[in-house]
Amino acid sequence: MLFLAILLFSYCQMSQHIQKTTANGKEMLSNPKLVLVQGTLNVVMKQNVTLSCLSEPGSPPVRYTLFKHNQQVSALNRSDLTPALFTLTISSASDMGEYKCKAEYNNSSGGKYSNSLNITLIEPISKPVLSSPTSQAKKGQNVTLSCFSENGSLPITYLFFKGTQNISPQKTMQKREAAVIFLFIDSLSDFGTYKCKANNSFPNNTKYSNAFNFTLAEERSHSQPLIISLGLILLLLIIGFALAIPFFIIPLYKAKKFKSTRPSIGLTSTVNAEESENEVIYSEIEPVKPEEEYINFCVIRREEEKGNLEDPDLTENTCTTKLLQ
Structure with missing residues (x-):
């Protein structure tokens, strides 16, 4: 039984080896590994970055090709089992992005691709x-x-x-x-x-x-709103008083002053016919009470002569005031 188990295990190993062998007798390549060996993936301008690509197991010689976004960047042949080293100089924003490598035998179709590495540009921060x-x-x-x-x-x-x-x-x-x-x-x-x-x-x-x-922050006391309100009320009163002066107080004062200086006396007029027919002479009379009504009339005094009362000779025209009954 033990011999049969060993024989079966040997047969499986041989079958796997046969499957990994190509038609020309070379071992089939595995997916290569792309790793960073120098520098950083977060780079600054003018910085160098070195990437390593290796497929193992494999039978040399092997051709390794580096791609950036499916665009070929560089290719190297290896006649032994040493990795292919790709050195990049980051000189512009176009050098940033995703990189992969491909491993293949010369004059053979197909090939195996590696994992991807992303190179990004780092910028200095501004003052916070x-x-x-x-x-x-x-x-x-x-x-x-x-x-x-x-x-x-x-x-x-x-x-x-x-x-x-x-x-x-x-x-x-x-x-x-x-x-x-x-x-x-x-x-x-x-x-x-x-x-x-x-x-x-x-x-x-x-x-x-x-x-x-x-x-x-200054803490406000409870009296501050009251003081502010009183100040606003006082300001409104001052503004109202200032507006009242030209519109109410001054006209009222002028009216009172005019009334106190207006003369409250009657006038009499005397016409001296000997001097001029149109000349009127005013003289003061006793003031009258405002609640009583008066009528002014002129009494034509003529000389007391016997004869016709319609004698046109006038000696004096006198205007006087008589109480209306």
């Missing part, structure tokens, strides 16, 4: 901006701080400080958005200077933000 929705706070209030760097390759890591003391764990943002922390203002010591810093995979590229300070 530290901000808050409010700059004033009072004791017992919750506030927020946000730190954001507009430019730079993702991901970006943020860290918050108060003075020189770290006040939060690192926050790594995979998207282009701000890192936010929440603070509780418990005492006056919380009204210090805050800052944040940001960095990414770009070497030696840590940037610090502007300084931000919370100021203590």
Whole structure:
């Protein structure tokens, strides 16, 4: 039984070996492996990157070809079992992208492709901006701080400080958005200077933000609204009084002054026929009461002569005032 088991195992191994052997006696290639051997996949301009491609097992010689997005970049032949090394110099954005390699025997159809590696360009971050929705706070209030760097390759890591003391764990943002922390203002010591810093995979590229300070908000007393209301009422009264002066007070004053200076006496007129027929002489008479009605009439006094009363000779025209019964 043991002999039969060993014989069966040997037959299986031989069958697998026969299946991996090509028609010309070479062993079939396996899918090659593409690995990074020098540099990083997150690169900066003018950086060199070395990639290794190897298919094992396989029978040399083997041809290895490097592709970027299905476009051939370079090809190498290996007469032994050493890997093919491809060195790339990143000089433009077109050098970024997905890379694969292909392993094949010379003058043979087909071939096997490797895994893919993605090379990306990293950019230095810009100076982050530290901000808050409010700059004033009072004791017992919750506030927020946000730190954001507009430019730079993702991901970006943020860290918050108060003075020189770290006040939060690192926050790594995979998207282009701000890192936010929440603070509780418990005492006056919380009204210090805050800052944040940001960095990414770009070497030696840590940037610090502007300084931000919370100021203590003044608490309003209950008497302040009353004082403000009284002030507004007083202001309205002053404005109303100022508007009343030209429209009401001045006209009323002028009317009273005119009434007090108007003469309340009657007038008499005397016509001296000897001097002129049209000359009228006014003389003062006793004032009359406003509630009584009077009538003015002229009495033509003629000389007391006997004879005809219609004598045209006039000695005096006298106007007087007589109470109307």
